[in-house]
Amino acid sequence: MNKTIVEMSDVSFYYGDRQALSHIDFSIQQGDFIGLIGPNGGGKTTLIKLLLGLVKPTNGKIELFDQPIRKFKEKNKIGYVSQKANSFNRGFPATVEEVVTAGLTSKLGYFKRPTAYDHEKVFQAVDKVGMSSYFKENIGNLSGGQQQRVFIARALVSDPQLLILDEPTVGVDAENADKFFDLLHELNQQQISLLLVTHDIGTMTHHASKIACLNKSLHFHGNPNEFNNMSKDQLSDFYGHPLHVVTHEH
Numbered sequence: 488m489n490k491t492i493v494e495m496s497d498v499s500f501y502y503g504d505r506q507a508l509s510h511i512d513f514s515i516q517q518g519d520f521i522g523l524i525g526p527n528g529g530g531k532t533t534l535i536k537l538l539l540g541l542v543k544p545t546n547g548k549i550e551l552f553d554q555p556i557r558k559f560k561e562k563n564k565i566g567y568v569s570q571k572a573n574s575f576n577r578g579f580p581a582t583v584e585e586v587v588t589a590g591l592t593s594k595l596g597y598f599k600r601p602t603a604y605d606h607e608k609v610f611q612a613v614d615k616v617g618m619s620s621y622f623k624e625n626i627g628n629l630s631g632g633q634q635q636r637v638f639i640a641r642a643l644v645s646d647p648q649l650l651i652l653d654e655p656t657v658g659v660d661a662e663n664a665d666k667f668f669d670l671l672h673e674l675n676q677q678q679i680s681l682l683l684v685t686h687d688i689g690t691m692t693h694h695a696s697k698i699a700c701l702n703k704s705l706h707f708h709g710n711p712n713e714f715n716n717m718s719k720d721q722l723s724d725f726y727g728h729p730l731h732v733v734t735h736e737h
């Protein structure tokens with residue numbers, strides 16, 4: 488049995504009077520690759536905000552790496568890559584090296600200079616995502632998919648054990664999305680657990696080891712086969728509208 492690294496117990500969350508999450512029991516085990524899916528407004532972003540400690544649960548409790556979230560200080564253990572990460576304009580004045588070095592800020596503080604060891608870590612992270620030949624390139628000159636890789640490198644530089652990715656393949660063409668999933672599998676093999684928010688159910692059932700379906704409450708949390716065996720009616724009930732799942736053949 489793998490170690491539990493995230494445990495949410497009976498968590499509810501309200502924005503004022505509006506309930507976004509209701510009685511969520513959800514856990515992440517070390518080595519998991521979880522696809523978090525659900526309709527618009529289903530609470531996916533809210534769940535991530537809770538895990539990142541940006542908002543506090545209205546009810547219930549959250550433990551990260553065996554500690555209550557309010558005591559959890561090892562922020563480097565959780566990396567986050569937002570959906571907006573890959574929307575830099577051309578000419579944005581930062582190189583790949585600089586963007587990835589910024590991922591060390593929590594370790595370095597804003598004013599300490601990186602050491603030779605830090606530089607090596609930055610280079611290794613960029614290399615790991617296959618972007619070393621763009622090391623000195625301006626981030627704005629890269630494609631959306633390449634920028635996304637750079638932001639993964641920025642998250643990797645502080646050695647996270649859990650990587651949370653929000654819609655990482657939006658705007659990325661099919662071929663590059665496949666390569667991107669190859670990269671995620673490689674990271675997952677190195678014991679980095681992944682929580683990936685996506686609307687692309689077909690791709691997720693192909694790649695993830697577990698699927699979690701969120702629509703205010705957690706409607707399903709299990710393996711992709713069980714998920715695929717859910718009837719169309721069950722899925723449509725959960726989404727609140729008829730659903731057509733596209734399965735991707737590989």
Ligand SMILES: Nc1ncnc2c1ncn2[C@@H]1O[C@H](COP(=O)(O)OP(=O)(O)OP(=O)(O)O)[C@@H](O)[C@H]1O
Binds near residue numbers: 528529530533534
């Ligand atoms: N800052 C906020 N203030 C008030 N209500 C909010 C706020 N943020 C989100 N909500 C509401 O909480 C619910 C859950 O929103 P959330 O953004 O978590 O969903 P989501 O699953 O990430 O949606 P999407 O797939 O559209 O990004 C929605 O009803 C939303 O309108």
